[in-house]
């Protein structure tokens with residue numbers, strides 16, 4: 293039997309599992325939770341104390357695990373008993389697991405399926421509601437995940453809200469959410485210090501650093517290219533996520549962007565101010581509409597403001 297890891301964070305207390313879950317002790321895998329049984333909060337806390345972050349399942353039960361995640365997402369979407377805060381927690385736990393796995397193993401099809409599920413969760417739980425975005429972003433901040441992962445999660449939630457607000461088709465909203473989670477995955481192939489560049493303001497980046505940093509959209513695309521399960525729209529969005537209509541973006545210095553490309557670029561820029569530069573939402577909007585005038589479509593900025601207002605996030 294072969295085993296694949298699942299993150300402890302994706303299990304929920306008092307919810308029966310659809311599969312056997314194992315714990316790894318040395319070279320061995322010991323049955324820890326039987327199919328149909330659940331795990332108590334105490335046991336989860338105990339595992340966390342022992343710094344156990346992963347359990348394992350039989351690789352043949354991978355589909356069952358996907359179904360289990362589906363059930364959790366559906367419950368969070370539909371269950372009116374669940375508070376917006378609980379919904380945000382489900383979305384963040386599944387999404388951060390998906391993105392962290394992707395950063396560790398971007399070539400895996402199984403990981404991509406989880407990431408798609410994560411993107412879908414963000415669309416359904418955050419994008420389609422009007423009271424979860426602020427809680428979601430707060431939970432992301434509190435998660436202490438790496439800033440680059442926090443950024444991916446926030447941008448996926450912002451694109452979902454803006455695209456839903458604009459009434460775009462479900463398929464487009466989903467592609468945007470997946471692209472947002474994937475756009476910077478290329479950073480893992482760049483030298484360690486290139487990640488630091490991410491957190492600097494553009495004017496503070498030295499020429500040599502910039503040359504390396506500016507390759508990341510292409511590297512992200514190259515990681516995903518040639519995989520039949522990644523569609524063209526997602527590849528295109530990943531490749532163009534740093535473009536701006538002023539022509540000041542990269543790598544192609546485009547001056548014309550589709551609506552979807554505009555949404556992703558704008559939301560990514562907005563969240564960079566919040567997640568990397570510690571700005572409030574209001575300051576981030578000001579940065580985009582005043583200091584970066586001409587980089588983004590004014591009508592789209594106005595729509596982003598409206599969408600954030602609907603979410604009581606101003």
Ligand SMILES: [Fe+2]
Pocket residue numbers: 475476508509533534
């Ligand atoms: Fe980027």
